[in-house]
Amino acid sequence: MGKQITEMLKGTLEGIVLAILAGRSAYGYEITAWLRDQGFSDIAEGTVYALLIRIERRGLVDVEKVPSEKGPPRKVYSLNAQGQEYLEEFWRTWSFLAERLDKLREGGNRP
Amino acid sequence: MGKQITEMLKGTLEGIVLAILAGRSAYGYEITAWLRDQGFSDIAEGTVYALLIRIERRGLVDVEKVPSEKGPPRKVYSLNAQGQEYLEEFWRTWSFLAERLDKLREGGNRP
């Protein structure tokens, strides 16, 4: 994957992580691993942690510290009501964009 | 439209403009007006011009100065071979992202 994905992820990665947390709660390392598994192979670990801290500060998620069998304690994140609302807004914005892109791709560009 | 679109446009606006230019050549003012018309109501004029200069510097477009009946001469941009290639790469990246987002939206999130 080239450099285009890096810029495209700005704004969408946040939505992706929130969408993951809408399914079930998770912690940073787990999310990073899952993203890598899904083909987002060059997402840096630091990026995910920074994002998590950001959405925590914005009050979109709740955090709980859970001891791990192996390694340091995990910070488990779960989506709260405000986060749910924000995620819905994200999907609306995404749909808007995706719709227009699809039209453009099919040659509907009549500027 | 909220602030989410601003971040989401990073990386995609470039593709959008290139896709427009794949349809036919156009100039900045025209592209801005068309984007506004399509619902991208808060895209700043300056953003489009900056983007056009950027893709010109990268050699993705050819430029021709055409006199206008009203106002200063237009800088008409058209996609060249390199731009076409870059656009195809953009569509591949976009598809990758859109596919994963769609899955996530339908609850396919199993981290």
Next chain:
DNA sequence: GGCTCTACTCAGCTTGACTAGGTACCGGTA
């Protein structure tokens, strides 16, 4: 002790959209 896997954190860099202006040409009107 050294290695690997787990798990989180941080400083500094880069990209790209936004803000908030500015320049300049033209036609119409008071």
Next chain:
DNA sequence: TACCGGTACCTAGTCAAGCTGAGTAGAGCC
């Protein structure tokens, strides 16, 4: 003549967010 309003382009500075490249630490294994 003077001054708008529409057309058309450009620029300096700000901010958000992902990346780089580190660092810290605990647990288990050889």
